Amino acid sequence: MATIGERTSLRILREKTFGLYLDGGELGEVLLPHREVPQEWESGQMLEVFLYTDSEDRPVATLQTPKAMPGQFARLRCLEVTGVGAFMDWGLPKDLLVPFREQKTRMQPGHYYLVFLRVDEASERIIATTRLTRHMDLGPHDFRPGQQVDLIPFAKTELGYKAIVNGTHSGLLFASEVYQDLKPGEQLKGYIAAIRPDGKIDLTLHAPGRGKVEDIESQILAELAARGGYWSLCDHSSAGEIKEELGVSKRTFKQALGSLLKKGKIIIEPKGTRLVDEEK
Secondary structure, three states: OOOOOOEEEEEEEEEEOOEEEEEOHHHOEEEEEHHHOOOOOOOOOEEEEEEEEOOOOOEEEEOOOOOOOOOOEEEEEEEEEOOOEEEEEOOOOOOEEEEHHHOOOOOOOOOEEEEEEEEOOOOOOEEEEOOOHHHOOOOOOOOOOOOEEEEEEEEEOOOEEEEEEOOOEEEEEEHHHOOOOOOOOOOEEEEEEEEOOOOOEEEEOOOOOHHHHHHHHHHHHHHHHHOOOEEOOOOOOOHHHHHHHHOOOHHHHHHHHHHHHHOOOEEEEOOEEEEOOOOO
16 A cells, blocks of 8 residues: 555556656555656556655655664754744755754754654644654664664763664663764664663674774775874774774783784884785
8 A cells, every 4th residue: 555655666657747747546646756756667567666655745755765764863964944943955856844843942954863753643744853752762672682783873961972872762872881972863783782671782893802903904994004004003002092093992902912922913003003914
């Protein structure tokens, strides 16, 4: 069944001046605007389209895919603010509305905001909101310690950063686990550090235990290769330098260096680290 806010395949009915009319089932005939009509098409052909509404709340189809779909969180740029709300760039001809009632703070053109997209039940329009927590899953989850997850930071607190976990639940990245500034809406890979007795989720940006060191080993080798085989960063570098370059503690960095040294991958020199040429 054709539904606003989803991608679906609709059958071409006929062509008119404004474009192609598609069979939208219960939605009625849905227009694919002339600017998007394929060069080659025929009556009865199925087209995969995304359905949303035009400025008069009529169903309309597009061959394009928006930057985010209803039910998803996304970092989008505000284009303008009018008397009805803010309009965001989500990659479609009609900009995405964030009504004033859905703004925790007034939006400003040119700024980026983390929003949640949904279909408004009353108007059937696709809108966005910055009131994020009401759209997160507060129920039980089956995350497990050590599991890799997708993270989207959305708020900074005294303890650290709150982050959306796999697009559903909320977790906490403790400040002691974060060695770089995180922007709301930034998409990261992370790990479940622990599940508390009350079900709350603790997060980390690095694989727990040995996996964390292996992650840093890979980063060091990649950096050495990109820098022609030599990097001025070494075990004598300051904690601040290491944090700025790799976003980890000096202790973790030294563990990774020691492991690479034992594997014969690197040579640690007084003022830097050198990649071993394995072809020699």
